[in-house]
Amino acid sequence: MKIKEVVELLNARVVSGQNLLESEVEYCFASDLMSDVLTLESDNLLLLTGLANLQTIRTSEMSDINKIIFVRRKKATDEMIRLAAENEIILIECDYSMFRSAGILYNAGLKPVY
DSSP, rough: HHHHHHHHHHTOEEEOOOOTTOOBEEEEEEEEHHHHHHHOOOOEEEESSOOSSHHHHHHHHHTTOHHHHHHTTOOOOOHHHHHHTTOOOOOOOOSSSSHHHHHHHTTOOOEEEE
């Protein structure tokens, strides 16, 4: 699935990485615990999280995750957007809950990590 399709499904807003909307994603993982994110070993992964801070961007960078959706109306700060742009990480903001977002993406064909 292309990221632009994910954005449409979730009625979301892209705040960083607009030039990467044709990127493909196959798997999705939902978590607010960055320690859980660090244990992942999947390529082509989208992270759903309500943890909107610099640690999320840094953890994603370390885990080779370049697609992040902030759920529950969480907003990326200017510093987060700058760091994401430097690392070619797509940041998306979504008003839906994590449960609703994950359900929509699962029903649309994204695979769970486990």
